[in-house]
Amino acid sequence: MMRRSDTQYDRSEHGLRKCPAREARPQGTAASSRAGRVVPGPVAPTMPRRAARLAGLGTTIFTEMSALAQRTGAINLGQGFPDTDGPPEAIEAAVAALRSGENQYAPLPGVPALREAVREHQRRHYGLEPEDVLITFGATEAIAAALLGLCDPGDEVVVLEPYYDSYAACIAFAGAQRRPVTLRPPGFALEPEALRGALGPRARVLLLNTPHNPTGRVLDRTELELIASACRERDLVCVTDEVYEHLVYEGRHVPIATLPGMAERTLTISSIGKSFSFTGWKIGWCSGPAELVAAARTVKQFLTFAGGTPLQHASAAALRLAPSHLEVLREDLRAKRDQLCAGLVAAGLAPLIPAATYFVNADVGTDAVRFCAELPERCGVVAIPTSVFYDDKQAASTLVRFAFCKREEVIAQAAARLASLGS
Ligand code: PMP
Ligand code: GLN
Numbered sequence: 001m002m003r004r005s006d007t008q009y010d011r012s013e014h015g016l017r018k019c020p021a022r023e024a025r026p027q028g029t030a031a032s033s034r035a036g037r038v039v040p041g042p043v044a045p046t047m048p049r050r051a052a053r054l055a056g057l058g059t060t061i062f063t064e065m066s067a068l069a070q071r072t073g074a075i076n077l078g079q080g081f082p083d084t085d086g087p088p089e090a091i092e093a094a095v096a097a098l099r100s101g102e103n104q105y106a107p108l109p110g111v112p113a114l115r116e117a118v119r120e121h122q123r124r125h126y127g128l129e130p131e132d133v134l135i136t137f138g139a140t141e142a143i144a145a146a147l148l149g150l151c152d153p154g155d156e157v158v159v160l161e162p163y164y165d166s167y168a169a170c171i172a173f174a175g176a177q178r179r180p181v182t183l184r185p186p187g188f189a190l191e192p193e194a195l196r197g198a199l200g201p202r203a204r205v206l207l208l209n210t211p212h213n214p215t216g217r218v219l220d221r222t223e224l225e226l227i228a229s230a231c232r233e234r235d236l237v238c239v240t241d242e243v244y245e246h247l248v249y250e251g252r253h254v255p256i257a258t259l260p261g262m263a264e265r266t267l268t269i270s271s272i273g274k275s276f277s278f279t280g281w282k283i284g285w286c287s288g289p290a291e292l293v294a295a296a297r298t299v300k301q302f303l304t305f306a307g308g309t310p311l312q313h314a315s316a317a318a319l320r321l322a323p324s325h326l327e328v329l330r331e332d333l334r335a336k337r338d339q340l341c342a343g344l345v346a347a348g349l350a351p352l353i354p355a356a357t358y359f360v361n362a363d364v365g366t367d368a369v370r371f372c373a374e375l376p377e378r379c380g381v382v383a384i385p386t387s388v389f390y391d392d393k394q395a396a397s398t399l400v401r402f403a404f405c406k407r408e409e410v411i412a413q414a415a416a417r418l419a420s421l422g423s
Helices: 030-034 061-072 088-099 112-126 138-150 165-173 192-198 221-234 272-276 290-303 309-319 324-346 368-379 408-422
Strands: 007-012 015-020 132-137 156-161 177-182 203-209 237-241 266-271 283-288 350-352 359-363 399-403
Touching: 061 368, 088 309, 112 132, 112 283, 112 309, 132 138, 132 290, 138 165, 138 203, 138 237, 138 266, 138 283, 138 290, 156 165, 165 177, 165 203, 177 192, 192 221, 203 221, 221 237, 266 272, 266 290, 272 283, 272 309, 272 324, 283 290, 283 309, 324 350, 324 359, 324 408, 368 399, 368 408
Parallel strands: 156 177, 156 203, 203 237, 237 266
Antiparallel strands: 007 015, 132 283, 266 283, 350 359, 359 399
């Protein structure tokens, strides 16, 4: 076994270079030699530098694909972010907050105006009266804080797959295990046996996402009842990610907290990013029973404490805008969905029309990982193989996720490029 002193590091113009300890090498630095002292050089690590919990976590697929798009000059239908801004009124509110001295830490639970706006939102849209509200750095931080605050090592988290990639990472950070419930194309319906099969004796949290990324499904009432009854019977906490709550084109989003016996065991997460086209603001929140919100808050205070103060004020202003703003955005996205789906059909790819979100999956009839790797070169478009969101890679091996939250002319150009694939 290698001992700590068996290998040492030396500096070269290329950075750190390994060299054997017993090789003749200058002892100590020039300065320390002059002073007549020998200062030991840095010692070699005897164990890996990265924590074991990072195993399997490379760079996120979104970062990777956006970098690929930039490198190749391809149209980026990979990462889901709009290429237009949200309501100017909210931007003006951000500017006003910046100019009026709202530039210091926020209170840990969040700026009162935004916490009140979230309460009002939950009441107005769903008739919910959460006991507490915590403002976070996007839904992403709320997910992390919830899982770290609610899971002990060895606990199991039941999660729908395909799943948003931060779920797996945060479950691992908590030392918990994920138990996926596979949603299969083309319908991506929740199968009762799949849910039952994932409910082991160590199940503690059920992590739900509806409207669902990447399938674009809105879970229906029967599916929600199934999940709710599993949570009640097994005394599970439900953490529900509803960031696409307002981007629903078919059907209706029903928050699981509105089902009988669920408000008292559900932590509901959402954010400003998708509902108002401000994904870079990273203002999110969780709401629900005081005990669950407190668990997330305890973690959140040491992850980031509280900031983004001007954007919290602006987010409060956005939430208070007339509901017509949400409708206009939804109708605009519906048209973009239809435009891209028509383009995919014309290109000979088979889209599974999504009921919600920014995304459409299309069956490309061949290995999707390879298809996506070659797509920028072949026609100047970037998209994501849906299997990256699955543990069971075979469940969607020919599906590709395309984002349609882009300007009409960008979608038109992407569609034209995809159509060239067949020629
Ligand atoms: N959950 C899902 C399902 C998502 O698709 C995303 C990506 N926007 C997030 C959470 C992260 O949301 P936020 O940008 O508010 O952190
Ligand atoms: N939610 C976005 C998507 O699914 C990406 C968010 C991110 O880049 N982390 O594309």
